[in-house]
Amino acid sequence: MTAASGKTEPDADVIVIGAGIIGISAAVEMQARGQKVMVLDKTSVAAGTSQGNAGAFAFSDATPLASPGIMKKAPKWLLDPLGPLSIPPAYALKIAPWLYRFWRASRPEKVQNGIRALVALMQLSKSHLIPFMEMSGTESMLRRHGNLQLFESRKHFEATFPSWRARAAYGVKFTHLHSAEEIAEHQPGLSPKFVAATFTDDWYGISDPKDYTVRLGEVFAERGGDIRIGEAVRLSTGTEMATVTLADGTKLRARKIVVSAGAWSHFLARTLGDHIPLETERGYNTTLPPGAFDLKRQLSFEEHGFVVSPLSSGVRVGGSVELGGLKLPPDFRRADVLLHKAKEFLPDLKLEGGRRWMGFRPSLPDSLPVIGPSGSSDRVIYAFGHGHLGLTQSAGTAALVSALVCGDDMPVDMTPYSSGRF
Template identity: 50%
Template sequence: MGKTRSAEKFDVAIIGGGIIGIATAFRLAEAGLQVTLIERGAPANAASRGNAGAFAFPSILPLASPGILFKAPKWLFDPLGPLSIPPAQFPSVLPWLLRFFRASMPDRIEASTAAQAALNRLSETETANLTREAGLDHLVRHDGALELYESEASWRASLKSWERCEKAGIEVEHVEGARLAELQPGLSSRLVKGVFLPQWKTVSDPRDYALALLEIARVRGVQLIEGATVSRLTNGTEGVAVTLEDGRTLKAGHAVLAAGPWSNSLTALLGDKLPVTPERGYNTTLPPGSFDLKRQVIFPAHGFVVTPLATGIRVGGASELAGFDAPVNYKRARYMLDKAAGFLPGLKREGGTEWMGSRPSMPDSLPVIGRASSSPRILYAFGHGHLGLTQSAATARLITDLILERKTPIDISPFRPDRF
């Protein structure tokens, strides 16, 4: 456990030691502020540990979309489908689901896509700045990603989405035949079309990347408090009192809530009932050498990706809307592994490690970035869903600008906490 300085007043206390909190701590420390990072467990040990490791800058289309309205009824009640809800969880998830369907209406899609595109453009710039300044460029791969289709019809059905991406300035290359085989040898003959995204990047391993950034942040003066749960945030005339469950209280000029799906327990106490829900993802990480994977490959019809990491080949994805106490269903991880073996015939499936973690998911696929309604000194930075790693550097920049009262480089009103 890191040493605390509870008698001192920090400039900023960050609640949440995932990649969002870590990146924000790094950026604030670089700005000369005294920062403490408070994590309920071990840093980078939840979604920041087991995600797919992608800087998915081209991923600007929200999960909530007109097409999902036709797919969701079938998916939701399939326990192994790309998006599912265990029956016992349905009553608690229903309010979120109704907002999700509302966000899927055509009048909402253009606005949410534009907001995501702006945030991801900023993310691409800020990630390059952050990795360079932190000396972490060697942990980033620039191989792009390959989205794969089993039929001409399914590829054609995706073209409108790709046209929207191209209008937003994203590089898109439609491939087949020899070019497809060049980008990824050893694919099943069932895969007849692909879309190559050269702007897509991956990290050597998402947890290693997050911990390396944390180490640099600590060298810059960030104080880490591990194994500490925040029970209350109280706004005062001189700052924010951060009360821990063990009774300690820290003082800070500002507090940043970046606790992912655990954030809503504190936002409710602050008077902001925000619809962030845990969205579980599953994966299996196979040993290095299990397949000669050149870059991340994506199977959109099946809701999973396969990523080459320094620590192995990670097969994972899917979405399960379920609370923290719901039973874990590792059949989902095995089902994705079975499918991956069908698409990658040479895949060695032995020796894998299964994992499950919860992402913080918002109904409109946009994160919450902004000030609490009860205090301008308390800021929110959570709800990034599948794009936490992707948007971490941009979120860190925006939160830093808000705290330092600088003009933000993009309009952040689409991410405001009161939009629901």
Template identity: 50%
Template sequence: MNARDLDFLPPLQAEAARSVQTLVLGAGIVGLACALRLQSAGLQVTVLDRSGVAAGASRGNAGALAYSDVLPLASPGILRQAPRWLLDPLGPLSLRPSYAPAMLPWLWKFWRASTHKQVALSARSQAALLALSAAEWPALLALAGAEKQLRKGGNLHLYESEAQWRAAAPGWAQRMALGVGYELLQGADAIADLQPGVDKQFQYGCFVPHWHTVDDPLRLSHALAQAFIARGGVLARAHALRLHPDARGLLVELEQGPPLLAQRLLVCAGAWSHQLAETLGERYPLETERGYNTTLPPGAFNLRRQLTFPNHGFVVTPIAGGVRVGGAVEFAGLQAPPNFARADALLAKAKRFLPELRTEGGTQWMGCRPSMPDSLPVIGPAPADARVFYAFGHGHLGLTQAAATAKLAADWALERKPGLADLAAFRPGRFL
């Protein structure tokens, strides 16, 4: 099956068996990682998606394996900056006024998750999950035959002034306490040694070597899908509407055709996962962080590694021979049309910060990151039915955490001791 076939999956055949052993709903990076890992453990696995492989946030993200990104978005620091950012409709954080009433319950939980005590707990839990993912990704890449897609150039966080660095320093101290190493760079010349072409207004940098990228997240998703199919996995298009617990298993009502019966089921549907959970009587505060980017063609800039501009909310990443400029957060729900003026604003800033960047010929994209108020994913059996496993809400770290989530899903399916000693911070019932 070639890339085009994966983008437009064939529909689930009406004559196909209507009973499956293990069903994964969602063919994003998390769903594919779980499917391949379960399959490699000897289980028969079927994956369904409403459209195609990596059709959502997995298609156009920044391609980072951000193992050192342990600090949650929900923090006292973000609360201090948010009012200033929200005043700028094209800034790093935006809330469409028409969507504000729908956001209030999520924002309340976000505020409650931003206490120092909760942030410390979230950071410890995040660090443990990311360490597990760092240990698991090499084996997953090997299963997909995608080892050569890994790039180990590290990440460079850039700050314009000593004041900006001092404001960021406590966060770096927290990272260091959790085992994240970094090298502090001072002065434009030190920065230029790692990345030539950065504007001299940037005087401080933090280089994080334990931060990798992949050549192209879409290409990696395709590699996982092709490996899964080559080993006998079923990957098809079908829109799951509702889950019905049954004595025989889980009945999955589909938009077209008769229902499917699964003995065990994984919900990995990204920003749409909470809609399936609601059919089991469980309501999760899952929101959509809409991110924007522009991918520039090869030759746009000699980018050696991923660059992060934390005070501006975006990154610049080498992707498939070109350069991807993207990030920021827009809260506007799943239905609002994209506002690509946000992508234009990010690209204009990138041009100011990297004066030699060629900005013509780019392709714009918008994706919906599934986000929980405490910045931690939902991983574990559904309280309503232990035959359902939730794996959603990874926010900015879906690619990074996919391998760890797949390991935990396999542990659940095979009734093994979990790969993490403490899963309480990720348990589905924490918000119910």
């Protein structure tokens, strides 16, 4: 029975807005805990960023993007309009307040706090991932191939040591490789220009991020979950219920509403009076057909801002950060630049038959998501802003959202993820 039909019963215990990897993981988790959950998406399951990412569970990637290292590299990167970091002139003024917050977040004490909060979320996500996959019957999609971070310059390689030391203090495991021979044992066929690398075993992959998100949606539906298509435009809360109003005027009511609408979430938060500085870091990739290269594991080229990932759908070459907002058209020359660099680094890479894609990473200036209640009512719970790491942090976020909805004790200190921190 719906509020639209004039009746007062809720439409569900929980309505989740957004069927990307964050929303659908939270929905499956809450459903398993006995909640009656409805998922609402304006397009479909996996319509957003979760469909096209690099498919990595990058558990060791626990350094905030805003760090002294990036602040040093950024000016050089920005000089190249097709480089790893770019700001289209049409968006430069709009992004300025976010960049100011990003710069403030790069101060050393903020970075240390950021690492602590990221590690806590990563450890929670890692410990929940396998049980979550077993519970949802998706464990056969997991790949345990690790990641190889490659360097052409020993100076750049050594510059990463402090960040690895900081992560090692929290138990993150890695192996430094000091020669091309050692690197070839992990991945043959690379250009000899790579002289050093860091291998992280603790880094898993998914067979394909879209297939995984879609499969979770199917599992949710098979277990009686309700998936609706509709665009949420406004939220409101009362003492007993929260209401979401759709673009066509329909009102849906639930005891709790979870906002996991990726890079679009701040528009909904604003309707409750919460001003959250969510921006998007647009990323690009090209997926080459399976067999384009005999890839043993994910490869990261940190100095160039891209990765090459082995997926069941092919070899995905992508990355880059374009601070261009949600409206500017994609500039696929960025994907082409990465593809041609990849060919230089993997000389046997076959370039024919690629599919290009652009996605909107939902990003907060301190590289931490917002997970927790709205400032105006704990009937609305936010779960968005996972930036470069939404797939990686999905199982942990699902556990946290579920604990918030069910009123459990929280397994980690939630202060760093609060919506009121800005």
